[in-house]
Amino acid sequence: MSQSLLQVQGLGISFGGLKAVQNVTLEVKEREIVGLIGPNGAGKTTFFNLVTGIYKPTTGHVAIVGKSTENLKSFEITNECFCARTFQNIRLFRDLTVMENVLVASHKRVDYGLLSVLLHSQKFQTKEMEIRARARKLLSIFKLDGKEDELACNLPYGDQRKLEIVRALSTEPKLLFLDEPAAGMNQQETAELLKLVKFVRDTFQIGILVIEHDMKFIMGVCERIYVLDHGMLIAEGNPEQIRKNPEVIKAYLGEEV
Ligand SMILES: Nc1ncnc2c1ncn2[C@@H]1O[C@H](COP(=O)(O)OP(=O)(O)OP(=O)(O)O)[C@@H](O)[C@H]1O
Ligand SMILES: [Mg+2]
Incomplete structure (x- = not known):
């Protein structure tokens, strides 16, 4: 049976009066590619910042590779829990x-x-x-x-x-977090990236949690998808279930899912 790489229970954070992430429960198993989608400002990046220790949650619990992240700093989570992430705004050393x-x-x-x-x-x-x-x-x-x-x-x-x-x-992670990896890519680059992400999962046998607005990419690459809206999970399922879910369609109002 495949084991849990990421177990998130009732996770939440508020910024002043804004509940950016509320009571989110989510799991990524070994070798799974899981999507996290939702409209702009839904709390997706904040969720990544919570699980990778950049923000401290107001509520809830996170375990990565079976290890609680509660008392770990961000760099310790990366090292001790074997995870790695990319950022929505590219963070390379530009002059290297x-x-x-x-x-x-x-x-x-x-x-x-x-x-x-x-x-x-x-x-x-x-x-x-x-x-x-x-x-x-x-x-x-x-x-x-x-x-x-x-x-x-x-x-x-x-x-x-x-x-x-x-x-x-x-960094040889067991769990990889990708925040909008296809942002700014053209259709051909996005299609190539989709194949690469699958290849990486198959080759390195890792789990991947990916945030992305490109629905073709998400539907093509993910085995399961979670949908956030206003900080709350409104749906979870396989691509077919998510595509048909009335709550999801309502959240995206007019956007093609
Ligand atoms: N450090 C912070 N302080 C105050 N508010 C914040 C902070 N970080 C995020 N927020 C707010 O939390 C909400 C969720 O933001 P977040 O960046 O997680 O959304 P997102 O789903 O990643 O959106 P996008 O698809 O546009 O990247 C937004 O209303 C944002 O303004
Ligand atoms: Mg974001």
Whole structure:
């Protein structure tokens, strides 16, 4: 039986009088691709900020890979719960190269000390080779090979989005959070991204929770979808169930689901 990678129970946060996320219960199992959708301002990014420890919840509980995140800081959640995320607004090191961007992220999880680095110990050299090999493999999966030495700021927008995902994957997560990975991509890039996300899940056997407004992408990539509106969950189901759900249609009023 597949295990739970993310278990969220009754999660909520208020900003002053605004209940941005209210009583949200959600689960992502091993190797699942799950969608989180909802109109602008529904609380999707706030939900990611809660589960990744950027905000402290007012109510509820989060467990990632079976571990409660309650007393963990954001960087500890990333390290100890084996998760990684991308951001709605791209956060690359603009003046570093593509390869440098990946290497900086990869080094978050190395376990050798400064002495090893200074002495260039065997452990250090082996690990460095492994990290570079993984970075190259990921860049080639995302068709960014050949662009290793380009500055991140010079990449086309779609490539910058893909580089963000490569950076997240380089930390070897078991659970990946993607916040609007297709934003700003054209139809062809979005279709390519859909295949890549499935390929990544199959290859690395990870779970993925993805926020996205592009319905074709969401319906094509997700096995299950949760719908948020005004901070509350209004529906959960497979793409077919979500497409037909009257509550969802009402929330999107006029938008094609
Ligand atoms: N730090 C904050 N302080 C105050 N209000 C906030 C804060 N962060 C988010 N909000 C508010 O919470 C609500 C949910 O915002 P959020 O960014 O989570 O929406 P979203 O579903 O990600 O929307 P979008 O699809 O536009 O990205 C909005 O009304 C937003 O203004
Ligand atoms: Mg958002």
